Amino acid sequence: MNDILEYFKIEKEIYELIGNEEEELNHIFKVIDENAFKNMAKVLKAFNEEKISEADFEGTTGYGYNDIGRDKIEKVFAKVLGGEDALVRSQFISGSHALTVCLFALLRPNDLLLSITGLPYDTLHEVIGIKENASSLKSFKINYEQIDLIDDDFDYDKIRKILMEKKVKVIEIQRSKGYSTRKSLTIDKLAKVIKMIKEIDKDVIIMVDNCYCEFVEELSPLEVGADIIVGSLIKNLGGGMAPNGGYIIGRKDLVSLASERLTLPGEGKEVGPTLGMNKQILMGLYHAPHVVASSLKVAILTSKVLEKMGYNVEPKYNDKRADIVQNIIFGNSKDLIEYCRGIQKASAIDANAVPEPTDMPGYPDQVIMASGSFVQGSTSEISCDGPLREPFIAYQQGSLTYEQGRLAVMIAVSHLKNKL
Numbered sequence: 001m002n003d004i005l006e007y008f009k010i011e012k013e014i015y016e017l018i019g020n021e022e023e024e025l026n027h028i029f030k031v032i033d034e035n036a037f038k039n040m041a042k043v044l045k046a047f048n049e050e051k052i053s054e055a056d057f058e059g060t061t062g063y064g065y066n067d068i069g070r071d072k073i074e075k076v077f078a079k080v081l082g083g084e085d086a087l088v089r090s091q092f093i094s095g096s097h098a099l100t101v102c103l104f105a106l107l108r109p110n111d112l113l114l115s116i117t118g119l120p121y122d123t124l125h126e127v128i129g130i131k132e133n134a135s136s137l138k139s140f141k142i143n144y145e146q147i148d149l150i151d152d153d154f155d156y157d158k159i160r161k162i163l164m165e166k167k168v169k170v171i172e173i174q175r176s177k178g179y180s181t182r183k184s185l186t187i188d189k190l191a192k193v194i195k196m197i198k199e200i201d202k203d204v205i206i207m208v209d210n211c212y213c214e215f216v217e218e219l220s221p222l223e224v225g226a227d228i229i230v231g232s233l234i235k236n237l238g239g240g241m242a243p244n245g246g247y248i249i250g251r252k253d254l255v256s257l258a259s260e261r262l263t264l265p266g267e268g269k270e271v272g273p274t275l276g277m278n279k280q281i282l283m284g285l286y287h288a289p290h291v292v293a294s295s296l297k298v299a300i301l302t303s304k305v306l307e308k309m310g311y312n313v314e315p316k317y318n319d320k321r322a323d324i325v326q327n328i329i330f331g332n333s334k335d336l337i338e339y340c341r342g343i344q345k346a347s348a349i350d351a352n353a354v355p356e357p358t359d360m361p362g363y364p365d366q367v368i369m370a371s372g373s374f375v376q377g378s379t380s381e382i383s384c385d386g387p388l389r390e391p392f393i394a395y396q397q398g399s400l401t402y403e404q405g406r407l408a409v410m411i412a413v414s415h416l417k418n419k420l
Contacts, residue, residue, distance in 0.1 A: 008346075010410045011417065018410055021304045028318065029297055036293035039215045043285055046079040057279035064273035073281055074269070077237075080285070081214075081229065082222040083249035087259050087269060088233075090277050092246030094377075095211040095232030096123040096362070102230050102248050103127065103170070105261035106205055109141040111169035116159055116193070117185065118148040121178040121209070122387075123362035131364075152183040154193045163200045170205045171197060175221070176212040176323040179387050179395065183315065184322035187217045191224035198225060205254065211235055212323035212379065212397065215292040228254045234378040236295075236324065239287035240400040241280050243375050291380050292324060295398045298382070298405030299326035302396055305409060309417075311335075324379075328394040333357075335416065336392045340370040342415030343384040343396070346408035347372020357388045365389045382408045 005015055056069035064070070070088075078086040092098040107113055113128070125131040129138020138144065147158045162168065173193075175185045194206055208221040210229040214236040221229050228250030233242035248258045259268035274281075303326055304317035312329040315321055330336045337357065344355050350372040357366040369385035371377060379397040382405055386394045399405030 008407070008411050009414055009418070011414045014410055014414050014417065017308065018301065018305055018406065018413075021308065022301065022406075025297075025300060025304065025317070028300060032293050032296050035218055036215070036289040038218050039289040039292075042080050043076075043289060046076040047282075047286070049079065050075050052076070052282065056282070059274040059276035059278055061273050061275060063271050065271065067272075067274055067278075069278035070272070070274045071269075073278060076282070076285065077247055078249055081220045081249045083220075083229070083251070083255070085252040085255040086247060086249040087255050087262065088245065088247045088249075088281065089262065089272055090243075090245040090274065090281075091262060091272055092232070093244065094123075095209070095230065095235065095246055096121070096127070098230045098232065098246035098248055099124060099209055100127045101261050102207060102228065102258050103137060103172075105257040106170050106207065106228075106254065107137060107140075107142045108169075110143070112143045112145065112166060113137065113170050113172060114162060114168045115144070115146040115172045115174070116154055117172075117174045118146055118182070119180075120146075120172065120174055122364065125364075126362065149182055152185075153189060156193065156196060159193070159197065160200060163197065163204070168201065168204050170207055172207050172209065173221075173226075174209040176209070176325060177327070179393075181314070181327070181329075181391070181393065184213070184325065186320055186322040187219045187221065187224060190221050190226065194221075194225035212325055215289050216296065216321055216323055222250055227251050228258075233281065233284060234375050235380055236292050237285055237288050238281075238375075238378070238380055239284035239291045240374070240378065240380045241284035241287060243277065243280060245277070245281065291398075291400055294400060294402040294405060295324040295380065296321060297402045298399040298409065299324060299396065301406060302326050302328070302409050305413060309413065324397050326396045328396065330392045330394060333388055333392050334419075336386055336388075336394050337368050338419040339394050339412055339416045340368045340384045340386070342370075342412030343382060343408055344370035344372055345415060346404075346411040347382065348404070349373060363387060384412075 060067040074086040126133040129136035177184045206226045208226045208229045210231045233245035303313045307313045314327040357368045360367045365387040371383040373381035382399040384396040
């Protein structure tokens with residue numbers, strides 16, 4: 001063991017600290033493992049019901065007509081997440097792209113889009129028109145309003161008031177915190193607000209940004225009344241195997257609208273080549289319950305250790321979790337940068353790279369990003385990033401295996417400690 005500690009420059013006291021803290025986490029890890037077991041059963045049941053076979057791994061080119069494997073994949077995803085239909089495609093370049101396709105599919109001029117989780121993620125600001133862009137929803141005369149959360153929960157009174165006074169076409173709920181300081185939203189909170197919304201207006205479309213949240217809990221938002229959910233395959237459901245892609249799952253009529261926005265009216269889901277990716281997408285979903293469990297364990301370990309070192313963290317190690325993201329509030333740019341550099345050193349790919357804060361498309365502040373991953377930008381793999389703005393929060397996500405994530409925390413903490 002000493003040679004490993006020496007090679008990775010892990011301080012012995014850090015190694016022993018993490019070992020001691022782990023012993024107190026076994027009871028939490030057992031709950032995570034049981035949830036992973038239940039989600040694995042869902043996945044296996046869907047695979048078996050759809051009779052997935054080796055022949056389904058074959059892909060199509062060109063127009064993508066008659067892609068049997070693609071059609072089965074979408075049926076499997078719909079069953080696992082509780083939807084009537086699904087659009088699961090490599091043509092989605094990111095979760096933000098899938099959300100954009102969904103919003104443009106559902107909204108028409110003079111419609112009202114209402115966010116009930118405050119300001120959406122940075123990359124959607126130009127999509128909506130919060131930041132001016134000639135291609136935004138706003139430029140198509142689509143209206144937007146938002147209601148902020150109160151104490152990390154929905155503002156039920158304001159939601160009720162707007163629904164009683166105005167005709168809202170789509171309500172958008174972003175479950176994960178994004179680059180904010182609020183808590184992510186658990187399924188029980190979603191269930192409560194969705195029930196209230198539908199009692200007031202049964203026709204309003206409830207769209208949930210489900211990124212980072214899949215398989216963290218046993219239920220999907222669709223199983224508590226949401227109409228449509230959206231996410232990325234280089235996050236939880238891709239299991240570290242899918243090289244890109246995203247999904248839109250939910251009501252059949254809404255998925256159909258989204259498919260005709262992604263491709264073209266009249267063709268929708270019937271076109272779109274898979275280019276040999278069927279096997280990777282299926283393997284990703286198959287591995288996803290285990291990958292999410294590993295990510296959660298690493299996040300909990302990180303929370304406990306960094307709090308022990310005197311940093312503020314969110315969630316706390318024993319809090320109920322809704323996503324795989326762990327916030328570490330450093331309070332200064334130096335510690336944020338050095339911790340991210342420590343995570344990069346612990347990566348399998350590009351471990352020798354030194355992350356620097358830089359401008360990134362869609363973000364108003366410079367961002368430092370550590371992501372030495374097999375898939376560029378994958379948050380299922382161990383990664384850590386954050387905008388260079390107060391209060392200087394690192395957003396750590398993922399780990400395909402708990403063992404590598406555990407090692408990454410040791411390396412990052414030792415690196416940070418040596419740079420202070």
